[in-house]
Amino acid sequence: MNTRQSIIDAAISLFNSKGFTGTSVREIARKAKVNVAHISYYFNGKGGLLEYLVSEFYEGYIAAIEKNYSLLTAHSARERLQQMLLDILYYQHDNRQLARFVHREVTLDTILIREVMTTYLMKEKYYFTAILEEGMKRGEFRNASIPHIILQLRSLLHMPYLQSQYLSEVLYIQPHELFFVRQYYKEILNSLNSLLAKPLKVRKTILVR
Amino acid sequence: MNTRQSIIDAAISLFNSKGFTGTSVREIARKAKVNVAHISYYFNGKGGLLEYLVSEFYEGYIAAIEKNYSLLTAHSARERLQQMLLDILYYQHDNRQLARFVHREVTLDTILIREVMTTYLMKEKYYFTAILEEGMKRGEFRNASIPHIILQLRSLLHMPYLQSQYLSEVLYIQPHELFFVRQYYKEILNSLNSLLAKPLKVRKTILVR
């Protein structure tokens, strides 16, 4: 089997459950059934391995966003945003362990993380902002604070994957099942709606509970 | 200054920014201006220090929930739930660094974390479930999947504190300011509404955009 890929797989699995600093290169090598020296050989050290994995994750993550942002503008902003959210969910689902690890790691104060923020997370913000502004201009969305919307969307999108263990062991929700993705997507759409929908102008008196 | 407290403060600060495994006891001792041996002396080692901090955090966290759950049942479930959420926000605000660290740490697979889940997080779930069920029974809330509601509430409650660096450096939101808490609370109330509000029965024809 491919040495390089073995290392990647072992690293993702271990980083996922024990964290980056909590995992030793020897553990990775042992799990990958590979000589320790190969980690430095292929990835330029443990730090390089981290960098590779984080970049790898965000490349795919941003790609999922970018793809939908660039859809024919025939589609409405809402449609494109919704598809974007769905694709992010699927991407995370397909890379569950990596996602959990990266989302956790990104809460630390390290040089690497600062770099990640100024590249990938700024890009993510850019696309979200662009599509939200477009939708607002077109009258599809209600005017609202874009950063706050981004904050809430990210919370909803990332939490199930970051907290997967909590979900399964406390809430008895299985985020690994594809079924979860589809159901959760609907809930996100609802939240999106309440965040962005234009208020109905209703004659108050006619409202009935 | 108190040796024990110095250690606690230094540990919270360092764990917050570098993570538990990423911080050494010597760093903590240096920052606390205290002899290394004191950490073992007072907390029975690094692991004991972690355990203490996590417990400390959740004790206060659960207390904030419990207090509001036990309010005179004169108050509606909605009122009590809302106050609960507000108190959780304030509690996290008052313990920002600790909150970030604990919320991050709780995403790992360790024995300690499993224990935390079966005690504190189960308790949290219990109270949320109880008050939600009460509200549903009383007709205050729409019937919905309680675990999913808990998941979403927790996401919204914890994210700003877990992601505080992202908020300030990418979104330019300052979660440290008290102003943020109040504003964010309103947003959570909105989300809560859309999650739990009973649908308006409206005569369709009269709806006006």
Place this chain on the structure above:
Amino acid sequence: MNTRQSIIDAAISLFNSKGFTGTSVREIARKAKVNVAHISYYFNGKGGLLEYLVSEFYEGYIAAIEKNYSLLTAHSARERLQQMLLDILYYQHDNRQLARFVHREVTLDTILIREVMTTYLMKEKYYFTAILEEGMKRGEFRNASIPHIILQLRSLLHMPYLQSQYLSEVLYIQPHELFFVRQYYKEILNSLNSLLAKPLKVRKTILVR
């Protein structure tokens, strides 16, 4: 026995015979009968140990020079220079292993060595230059290229200690014996004479072989 001093002694001995890069910290610790970690503990790592030893050597070396330079100027420049050379010989004799190691190490291109040059070796040059110029001004010495004199003096002073093994194993000279120092000092005085003595003005015809 003192841990710190054990490390120093073991390091000098091993660096002397195997060189700095050729010696491992584990060897030093083994020889000093001390835990490996103590090397970092006391000297801030192998590099720090090297730095300490080199500085230590040159501090004493420069002190031997300085002492004689600052002698009452009642003494002639020649007398003070001669005493200086003798003291350098004695100093090296007393620190034979360290001297060999340092003189060897100083032929490498490292950052530490560059620093040593700009501090200690510049100082050495300064004192030699000062006393030589003084002697020339006073008419005690013949005018000659000071750098070349320094070069030759240093060669003569350091070589026996740098090449001690060659001396004993090839030339069968024992540089460790105090006897050697005294005899070698006379030879150096001769060389010094031929380097610095003012030419005798002799009536050629009276010279007799």
Place this chain on the structure above:
Amino acid sequence: MNTRQSIIDAAISLFNSKGFTGTSVREIARKAKVNVAHISYYFNGKGGLLEYLVSEFYEGYIAAIEKNYSLLTAHSARERLQQMLLDILYYQHDNRQLARFVHREVTLDTILIREVMTTYLMKEKYYFTAILEEGMKRGEFRNASIPHIILQLRSLLHMPYLQSQYLSEVLYIQPHELFFVRQYYKEILNSLNSLLAKPLKVRKTILVR
């Protein structure tokens, strides 16, 4: 370019500035733009490469001595010795980096170095001794301790090349320039003179300053 020669050139350069143990085969291979395995292939490992270079150096070194020793005995011992010294200087000048490295390496206690001593350095001693004894027998030289003369000659001959960096960076003498060789040769001749010249028998009273 020739692979073998590339390795040799890279090794000399690196050993010169970083020492043998301070240089890794990968560095050599990188600098030589050659695959690492070639070093083992051509020189039977790093140790073999060292052995080759040291031997190579001393072969040429001894050859320069031997050549002049074997000159027609028509020439005086002094003439032949002088030419010998000049040729050694030129040889070292032509192989500056190698010379510095070998002269440094020869101060270590290793098996290889012991072998070098019992072969090359013994040979060097033999020729020096032979020509000095010849000169003494013939009355060209004053009687004196031959080992001490060898010691001093070697000091003067090797020092500028061993200490080349000190010369250029502290004394501002450029030992690389051919001009230096010629000038330094004259100084060595002077030293040689004072070492070997028969004392002038002078009637003391007639000496004039």
Place this chain on the structure above:
DNA sequence: CATGAATGAGTGTTCATTCAT
């Protein structure tokens, strides 16, 4: 001849903890 993957021993350093003072 040339390559690059692979190896396992070795590198210097840091770790959390203990213990006599």
Place this chain on the structure above:
DNA sequence: GATGAATGAACACTCATTCAT
């Protein structure tokens, strides 16, 4: 209570060498 020396295991990494291709 407080200290700093001491420990041995673990850390990430580099080493020279080998070998199949």
